[in-house]
Amino acid sequence: MAELLSHVLIAYALATAASWHYEWLTKRWVAIAMIGALLPDINRIGLFVTDATLESALGVPFDLNAVHTLGGVVLLAVVGAMVVDTHHRRTFGVLLAGALSHLLVDGLKVYADGAAGAWLYPLTWYRHPTPSLYVSADPAVLAVAGLAALLVWLRDRTRPKPETDQ
């Protein structure tokens, strides 16, 4: 996976560009999309506790990488939607959109056998072909994401603003 700053900047750029077409998609919802882009990498808890340790504690097989899948982010988006006081469905949708941007970008990275990770789980274990555009430590990913976010930010500042932000 790419590092999280790139994912957050990509979510910002996509959500801000979408906001030019959808009046309700204001900056506060762009912020929610950016949080959504973080959700798949909650599996990075694995840096601090191994799956084997969790399996020993629970007594059943366990793999945190389920979080980094379609099913994982849908459930996390439901949890996130309960953190706001209103607009639960909208929050769910925007969180999920941010998380999907993360999973889709990860689906473009290099796998030496030419197929991406099985991120469509639990719908399917299918691994789609990957164009192998990048490896996660490549600073060019951040450069491209940063440039895209900068261009969108500049365009956003120069376009006519709505009166209110709801």
Next chain:
Amino acid sequence: MRLAVRLAIVALSLTALLGLCVHYGATYDDNWPHPTGDQLRDDYDAYAGERVLLIGDVQAVDGDTLEVHITDSADRTAADLEVHAPDTTVDSGGTVQVYGVLEADQTVTTADVVVVNPDSHALYYKLGVSVVGVLLAIGYLFRHWRIDPRTLALEPRPTDTTNDG
């Protein structure tokens, strides 16, 4: 939505997520087309002669040969493989994907080696930049939202602070 209902939905969702992690862990080995570190650790010979994709840390570099350390789910050694990888630029401490035929003598006849992290610094780069990403997202969130202590929920900040953000 009442706090009790929200908490119930959160509990249900987290329980479902726990179940998803259990199911994923129980079925991963059967559905991933390559042996995992646990499988290599338990029965290396069963996979000798197979084309495999493995991800491991580079322990040593000797000319065109890499010593690649494969770990299991507990981060213990599953296999130490010798990989011939000409034209690959990676240092000890880096991470590589190795795709090729696993041989019985702990070597891989390589079809392709992809350098994921060229050295140990690349991992720190990813972690450091990721922390910046997390802080940026949380900072942007709280520029537009705030916590209502009465409902224990996020609520939008007044509109006059969001229009220029």
